[in-house]
Amino acid sequence: MAQPAYPSVLQWWTRVEKRLYGDSGETPGGSVRARASIIVLYDGYENIEALWKALLQCRTPHIQVAWKSPDSGEMRLLAESYVAIPEKLFFLKSLQTSLQRVGVLVERAQKRLDAASSVRDFPVIRPEVRPARLSALTSAWFALRHLGRKVLNQPAKLLIQRGHWVLAYRRADAPAEARAESNVDGDESRNWVTLPGMTSQFHADPFLWRGKNGDYHLFFESLPYDTNRGTISHIAFDPATQSWQETPRVVLDKSYHLSYPFLFEHEGDVFMIPETCGNRTIEMYRAASFPTEWVLHKVIMRDVVAADTTLHHDGKTWWMFTSMTEDGGSNWDELSIFHSDSPFGEWTPHPMNPVVSDCRLARMAGNLFKDGQNRLIRPAQNCEREYGAALTFREITELTTTTYAERTVSIRNPPRGHQGLHTWNAVGGITVIDLKTQLRKWNPWRGAMRRA
Template identity: 30%
Template structure:
């Protein structure tokens, strides 16, 4: 007979005494991770929580850090807000109204709390630098940060070497570090955290007890140096990083769908002024001319809007002009005509909705018409009229993971909805062929779906997939061609495809040559 283990009664775990814990925060430097920490502490049975909001005298992070985070979030499709996002002080109101009185413990995260105060006080430093600046400073220096909670005498009560999924995307690493900092604080409260520096960790940069004038000086100098490093990285992202661009050409004979390769003669770049890039081209032919819609990303604002430009016999007439802007970042303007009017579904994944707009004064004057699908983080929504129904394609990010590998479908009798989710969603999980890359093309009786091949990163290559099955019970496709950057499209990425009225468009990126200073 099988061996059976019978568990005996577990020894009772003594309940930890309830402590009055006060968290001290800089009202002007509040971030998402502080609110997450307060939520976690408020749920603890051994913690009676209150908050003290103070006016700090030095910034926790350099002023350009948030611009870096916003730019990286847009480039890499990262969700915001997050743990690093600035938060409004009004979010502290429920905790500030909590029971007052002398606390048993103060967790000082303000970076500027008074030294030598009575009672138990814990302060956070990273590699010896008080506050969050130590996290970014370690990241820019290529170090693995060591975080420590110290008491009023500078002795560590908890220490840990923090990890991150990425060491190249600062926002990802910074938020990973902040999440683990919360873990460290909770472990210290539970009494289970190690107070020893991890094996091989460097000695702290600030000697014990130096959290007054000396600590302020070290922190100020670190913040100034960090600000310069962030500025250099911002410059690199904007001017020496990969630059997205749109290419166009007139079709005289076979197009890209027929050729399954780049056409002879290559592509003409849509010019930009160096202060913005254009991407996600979607063209529509109307009233005898072609209008190209696209994402316009302004580096100074770190935000995308939808712009449009009309094409004449010699190419674009003027420069693209913004036609739709919202509070959130917009991209991938899927434009189509139905019922004698022009409609648009821009990507606005940060709003967790798929939205429909109607042109009231083409190509501008866009009015919000309906929410087609809500409660989804969807990318590159693309419509298709097929088999007497409307079909909506988009990749959906659920519970983390990639934005590009999970294809979902919806169908409806009318494009305004209501939309029904396909019962087999996700109908495809494949980072090489799930994410849409432009309008679906009907060619010789076959539906050809441009797809993004993201095996080499976001938008690395363009695939052409033949739809083999599309109905309310199933979906199938077969990728028949893959096109990448090369001699006819210099760069490192080929992202999407659109065509209308004898013109076709692609986009992608390339790294511009570095400008070297003399001297």
């Protein structure tokens, strides 16, 4: 069935967007082929006006694909997603992203239905009874917000470097792994100490490593603004003086973007899996001379767009958590897992992949760890407001080769005065994070450490 026509105000605004930014390639009149018994719900409504309304209100759309009984009208949930919308004030781009995900979800739902023994294997959902209504005022207010932001952004670009990431750490009397239940809001937010940074580049994705001699090593992404291509840098920490080296050193640099330097040890060697989605690979490096010399050990996967790959060994099975994109869209909102008998072996995809499809919960934000209650905790990025806005700690309650389940333990917002927090790692009594801030271009940030 073809989609209904836009209301008059929304028709005007889509013409404005196309005039300002060119044809986005969106297909508002398109439809997705599916079985007659499979329907799509937008925020619980069957009519697509609910999707338009969510996008115009800059909300995260909740898309569900369900089986609907032709006799009773009962609905069973087959697939769903809280879709990441990177540019919320661009309606056509946001709509295109949402419709692409609809196509993926319908295909995913049909495969799950074919593989199921009975439709009763899926949970019952109850949609909204009345159709969603979109008012002209919603469209007009969206247009005003967009144009106002466009006007204000021009001087802001000259005065402020937005999205400038810095690293911070703190020491704690108790292991930081036991602190997953608490929040960073309030007085605790003043305990973070930022590391020396540069105005010419940002630092993010910190991973902490403790050597056999007790020394701490910090690996992280360095991204110079002039190249916009990340490299992996290293800095050492002296526990005796409680101070970091003054100048970080680049230890891994490729012709493509690198970030998120996940580290693990196996059979006496230290390995790194940096994000290499710009090369459409998942690559593993071995420390030829720790911590400064790294050589390619294995390409785990090819022809994939995978972000923030993280391994976990439960004593028997190796698990790989990674965010992949199927439709060329954002990889902020889906998490897939794989398992293997060895970190160097073949990886088998989990039958429930993606195990999470939610921009608030999906993308990895650091090492899995056991908390003070011996729960297995997965730090996840909350990208609902924007990329890297906050953290969500998820307890993994079920992890087998056929099943997966998790629940939220706590949410951590960035400390006061910062706009983002998207990586959390801890070793011993030291916890490291990254923080998003705004850098005043006329007042460069200098080297001495200061309180966040």
